[in-house]
Amino acid sequence: MKVIGISGSPRKDGNTEILVREALKPFYEKGWEVTEFFLSSKTIKPCTGCETCKETGTCVIKGDDMEFLISEFEECDAVVIGSPAYYRNVTAQLKALFDRSFVFIDRKILAGKLGGAIAVGRGEGGGQSLVLSIIHNYYLSMGALCVPCEINGLSARADKPGDILKQEKRLRQARILGENIIKYAEMMYRSR
Numbered sequence: 001m002k003v004i005g006i007s008g009s010p011r012k013d014g015n016t017e018i019l020v021r022e023a024l025k026p027f028y029e030k031g032w033e034v035t036e037f038f039l040s041s042k043t044i045k046p047c048t049g050c051e052t053c054k055e056t057g058t059c060v061i062k063g064d065d066m067e068f069l070i071s072e073f074e075e076c077d078a079v080v081i082g083s084p085a086y087y088r089n090v091t092a093q094l095k096a097l098f099d100r101s102f103v104f105i106d107r108k109i110l111a112g113k114l115g116g117a118i119a120v121g122r123g124e125g126g127g128q129s130l131v132l133s134i135i136h137n138y139y140l141s142m143g144a145l146c147v148p149c150e151i152n153g154l155s156a157r158a159d160k161p162g163d164i165l166k167q168e169k170r171l172r173q174a175r176i177l178g179e180n181i182i183k184y185a186e187m188m189y190r191s192r
């Protein structure tokens, strides 16, 4: 079984990366194969809207990390996506990843797979719920299934890098998100 943890933050070792890593811990413990795909150290160029992929099935943009991500998506059973709120939205880096997914939308490579969502913002009501909806909408557009945390996705309030480490409740909720995905995956596996 394989999970991909995606952080949309351009900030290395920031709050989103910490929470995504925390959500991945139960997968490591259960022996899943884990890929960390953190956009602070990856490049995904924005979609140019040429729609060549609709005719050829491939993207004209080369030389970034999208091809690697697509091969990971093909092999995975579950995905965890986290993003900071940037102007009450996901980051530009994560939106680029979403838009570039146009190339595989007809191939349904995420259909029936499990997805968890994490949002971090400095404000109370700083747009975290919008960010969760945007990530969940991505999963639904791809035919993937949204897995809840304690309720909905994980919504956290933190600002400076590492602030979230002082919030044991949120770290625990991130692990609950991971545990829930594993639980759902095991249920699906048993019913096959």
Ligand SMILES: Cc1cc2nc3c(=O)[nH]c(=O)nc-3n(C[C@H](O)[C@H](O)[C@H](O)COP(=O)(O)O)c2cc1C
Residues within 6 Å of the ligand: 009, 010, 011, 013, 014, 015, 016, 017, 084, 085, 086, 087, 088, 089, 120, 121, 122, 123, 124, 125, 126, 127, 128, 158, 159, 160, 161, 162
């Ligand atoms: C360009 C920019 C826009 C931001 N917009 C929001 C926002 O709309 N709402 C909010 O609560 N926080 C906002 N923030 C704060 C970040 O979401 C917050 O610092 C978060 O912890 C960053 O996550 P990271 O440490 O994973 O990078 C913004 C920060 C930046 C740099």
